[in-house]
Amino acid sequence: MAPKRSATASGAMPKRQRKMLTIAEKVNVLDMLKKGSSYAAVGRHYGLNESTVRYIKKEEKNIRSTAAVSFNQGAKRVVSGRNKVVVHMESALGLWIEDCQKKNIPLVTNIIREKAKQLHDRFADALDNTQPGTSVESPGRKSEFTASKGWFEKFKKRFNLASMSLHGEAASADKAAAEKYVADTFKVIIEEGRYWPEQVFNMDETALFWKRMPSRTFITKEEAKAPGFKAHKDRITLVVCGNAAGFMIKPGLIYKSKNPWALRNKNKNLLPVYWMHNPKACITKPLTLDWFHQCFIPEVKIYLAEKGLEFKVLLLLDNAVGHPLDLSYQGVKIEFLPPNTTSLIQPMDQGIIRTFKALYTRNTLQHMVEAMDTDDDISLKEHWQKYMITSCMVNVQKALNDMEKETVHACWKKLWPEVVHDYKGFSAEETRHSAVDKAVRLAKLLGGEGFDDMTCDDINELLEAHSETLSDEDLAEMTKSANEEDEQEDPAQEEDAGVTLEHLTTILQVAKDLQTLVEEWDPQMIRSLQFRNALDSAMEVYKNLHTQMKKQCQQLPVTMFLTRKTLSNMPSVEEETPGDNGGATQLPEEDPLEEL
Structure with a gap:
């Protein structure tokens, strides 16, 4: 019997390297197929066998459901057949960890495991309330989940958190690193690149509870008693970006729903914000990439062309989890600020975001006052129920427009003091105080419990609430399915509307x-x-x-x-006779265009 030929024999093809796509890449494969690309074309694009592409298509339901709840789209495993309570808990836990890291809150293994058990108990109880017949010994009960060390290690791998830094002391602002960066690193970058203030941008994101009123108002008290979803917990993430000359580009807005009912028949490319979505309404690496290529690059190209400057851009980012390290575009230099220096030198955090939220609150109250003056028959509660995400976008745009160019420019003083020597106008703090005072006066015009006796402290408390650590209730709402709003539009209505x-x-x-x-x-x-x-x-x-x-x-x-x-x-x-008009068809005498 002849010996078997070795795999390394002459002429043998090398074994093909196994390639594993991330969840985000698999979603892109499915999107390409949905647009009409063939299995072979998609396979060539990603370097896959056609059979692999067909298998991904077969698993579309599991892949898309995993993408909807996954904390990190870079994960490569599909969640399939796992306990729903654990999946929901892990999604909320990942979101909580990201929020803590963003706010420099210290985390250790035991704290994370205890939080996991706490969230699991909450979600298990919620499941029991919706399914009264659930047995105490049924799978997924809180008594069976111990958040063991083995689970925690698998959780870190599942959500791509293997390199997560755990420490026992609070991450305080690093003044020495901030001073060194400003004096040395940043100064060298500016000199070597020969950047003008118009070419240097900073981007940051912030959470905004867009339909929240001060806690003492009767609106908030009534919502707290109402069962089900509470409007004051509805959260969006805003992506704000401006340059050292004081120019702010169109903000990005991340909402939980792709097609909310309020945006039916609206062209999302012509909104006052750059529209993005994911079920948790928070920034992710794929959304940052989308914003960078589809919003930042086009907006900055137009702006610099109008200024007569070449497309040479420096974009400053912090080290947030949702900011990818592989951002690149010809003519754009990406620079990450040192860890724990955001509160010290990042321009968007030097008063711009907080001032924006004060202006947004003032504009929201102004919107309510004008609505009440226009219609005497509508109550304040009825008007607030009609305050939709479209109204939010209008007030977001107005708040950014009300932010003076000089105010934005002055917030670069700590990072780039050389360009802020001739500041004129209101500072960010003065603008914020003015907006808070105006909000109090508007609240008194509205009247009612919590409005007629509102103080500046109430407004400031509301502004602080946007930056508080996410509560269990917030996490539960944010990890819910976005199906509470009508995401799917009626095609028949879409054809006739507009x-x-x-x-x-x-x-x-x-x-x-x-x-x-x-x-x-x-x-x-x-x-x-x-x-x-x-x-x-x-x-x-x-x-x-x-x-x-x-x-x-x-x-x-x-x-x-x-x-x-x-x-x-x-x-x-064929039926016409040549006798009438040479065989030509006789059209009606009426002009059909007259009906238009």
Whole structure:
């Protein structure tokens, strides 16, 4: 019997290296297939066998469910067949660890394991309340979960936390490292790169409970008693970014739902924020990559082109878990600030974020006052129920617009003092105090329990609440499925909704009627003429759109405006006789465009 040929014999193909994709990469594979790419094309793109791509497609449900709850999208294992309470607990625990690291809260192994047992007990009790028939000895009961050392090691690997730093003392701000970085490292980077203030940017993210009122108000008290989801726990993450010249780019907004009901029929590419989403409404590495390439790069290119400067950018980031180390783009230098120096030298943390939140709170109360003045029949509680994520986005944009350029510029003084020598205007602290005072005055106009006796301390307490450590209740809400809102839009509604020619005609007619009413009722003709001219200027964009859409309709074939019944009754070419109009089809005399 001939000996078996060795695998290393001449002419033998080398064994193919096994390749494991991360959860995020598998989701991208599924997205490519969903867009119509073939199995072979996707395999070539990722260097996979076609059979592997087909297997990923077969496991789509498990992969997407894992991606929805996974703390770290870099994990490579799919969660399948595990206890739901443990999966929910681990997702919340990972989020809590990330929040603690962001806020420099010390963590040790025993603290994490104790938190795991605490969260597991809470979620197990919640499951028992929804399923009264659950047996005490059923799998997943809190008495069976001990958060052992073996579980903790597997948890670290499962969520890619193997290199997580555990320490017993609080991570205090490192003044020596901050001073050394400013005097040496940063100064050398600026000199070698020859950067202008317009080319140096800093990005940071912050949590915002966008529908929270001070705790003493009757609105918050009523929500606390209401069962189910509480609006004041609804959290978004804002990505703010500005440069040393005081310019702020369009903010990124991360929400828990991809398609909330309030954004139906809205073009998400034309919102006042850069829209992103994940079930926990928090920053992740894939979302940071998305923001960097789809928002930061285009916005900065336009800005520098308008300033007549070359596309040469320095982007400063902190060492947050959600910031990937592999950000790259030609012309952009990424620089990470030293650990534990954020509170000392990061510009966005030198008053910009806190001032923004004060301005947002003021604008929210202003929004409520204006709504109550406009409609006397609506109560404050009814109005607050109608305060949607769209209203939040408007107030976010207004708060950033209200932030003076000089205020943002001055917040770079600790990191780059050479460019902030001629500061003029309100400081971030003065702007914040002014916004808080205005918020108190607006609250008194609203009236009611907790509003008519509101103080500056109440507003400051509300601002502090945005930065507090996440409670168990917060974690439970953030790890819930985003299905509480209507994520899936009705395709039939989407086709018919939007700004149609008919809608534009109505808008223009309403504006014309409003001008007529003002001219008839206002005894001051000069004032009414000023209003007419201002409204004409504001409506110009819709007038141009109306004209453009009318031209498009007139260029379409007339048969598009005929009904199917009319077309079916028209004689075909074979049935026509050459006697009438040389065989040409006789169309109706009415002009179908007149109906538009």
